[in-house]
Amino acid sequence: MxxxxxxxxxxxxxxxxxxxxxxxxxxxxxxxxxxxxxxxxxxxxxxxxxxxxxxxxxxxxxxxxxxxxMAFQAATEWLSFFSQYWDTHLNKLSTAIENEQGENNDKHNN
Amino acid sequence: MxxxxxxxxxxxxxxxxxxxxxxxxxxxxxxxxxxxxxxxxxxxxxxxxxxxxxxxxxxxxxxxxxxxxMAFQAATEWLSFFSQYWDTHLNKLSTAIENEQGENNDKHNN
DNA sequence: TTATAATAATACCTTTTGGTATCATGTCAA
DNA sequence: TTGACATGATACCAAAAGGTATTATTATAA
Structure with a gap:
């Protein structure tokens, strides 16, 4: 590597x-x-x-x-971790938004 | 870069x-x-x-x-040229095989 | 077989890199 | 305000990187 x-x-x-x-x-x-x-x-x-x-x-x-x-794949795979990281954080963000909305709904339901 | x-x-x-x-x-x-x-x-x-x-x-x-x-994309894109290269050469290879077969067919037809 | 073409190997030089140690600066908290 | 904490800035060092020049090898072709 x-x-x-x-x-x-x-x-x-x-x-x-x-x-x-x-x-x-x-x-x-x-x-x-x-x-x-x-x-x-x-x-x-x-x-x-x-x-x-x-x-x-x-x-x-x-x-x-x-x-x-083929040898370039080693580098590409290492780098792909970080694009995956990017996706993950986007997912975290959207999940957080959904949870926030869920909580708001709960409040409305109380 | x-x-x-x-x-x-x-x-x-x-x-x-x-x-x-x-x-x-x-x-x-x-x-x-x-x-x-x-x-x-x-x-x-x-x-x-x-x-x-x-x-x-x-x-x-x-x-x-x-x-x-996002900055990792610069590196990823540069590297992607070579995976594309790999694909291209695989295509050349399979095209060559197809042509070879075509020529053989022609010979059979003659 | 022998001159030449293509490369290998070595020694050497300068700049960059990765590291340390030391001192200066800015900021928080009592 | 003043000491302690987090960082910034320098100066310095050894090793690696990128380069040159020079001297072997090795293989081809006349």
Whole structure:
């Protein structure tokens, strides 16, 4: 989990993920899209790999980097807790309103 | 966007968010839950605030930290691109299979 | 087989991060 | 008003992050 969010925490790495969503790429392909050195790109790809957001497939002397879309689910699920939280609190609010109305009705009935 | 993912990239900060999902808390409340100093907690809260994941409400000499669940949507939406990507590729795959079958049928018809 | 292309590995540098300790400020309550 | 409490603000430190440059490997193609 930590590795996933760490991998997502950098602008360039998120850009790389967008690139890879279009097509698999070698390190060289990725380097051409940025103004940083091959070594820097390599480090980013390593961090993405540690977060399992990409997989690497060696083909001869090339290294194909491929998106692993399923890995994003870990992050999505963690975040979904908070949208659920939001729903829950909306429900609490509407329940509170209903109870308030119920109490008022009771008062009327007394 | 960067600020949101940056805020989510630390274990303790994600823990703090979970705490705040249960109830609003002062800095002191949060400090009691961890083994780090008040100043360190303050820094984490500042980063969470910069990501707009929490809001701060001053009440006398206290500082109430409150979760802002809507802010999580920014991250969720970014991630949703990749689940969509996954769907798209599944569709491509099934379309390819259908086409393959179509071609086979043509061959049979010839 | 040998030069070259693609990548790996290492050392090094600067900035950011996560943390501490210390001192200053503002607010409540007696 | 004055002491204690909650927080704010600095200064400082070690480690991690993001980057460069340089030096190996390894694999392909002539």
């Amino acid at each position: 930590q590795e996933v969010f760490r991998a997502l925490a950098d602008d360039k790495r998120r850009d790389i993920l967008m690139l890879l969503s279009d097509q698999d790429m070698t390190i060289g392909d990725v380097v051409d899209k940025f103004d940083i050195t091959r070594a820097a790109v390599k480090k980013h790809l390593k961090i993405l790999e540690e977060g399992k957001l990409i997989s690497v497939h060696v083909r001869g002397r090339e290294r194909i980097n491929r998106l692993e879309p | 960067q600020e949101v993912f940056r805020a989510l990239a630390d274990d303790k900060r994600r823990d703090i968010l979970m705490l705040l999902s249960d109830q609003d808390m002062t800095i002191g409340d949060v400090v009691d839950k961890f083994d780090i100093t008040r100043a360190a907690v303050k820094k984490h809260l500042k980063i969470l605030e910069e990501g707009k994941l929490i809001s701060v409400h001053v009440r006398g000499r206290e500082r109430i930290n409150r979760l802002e669940p």
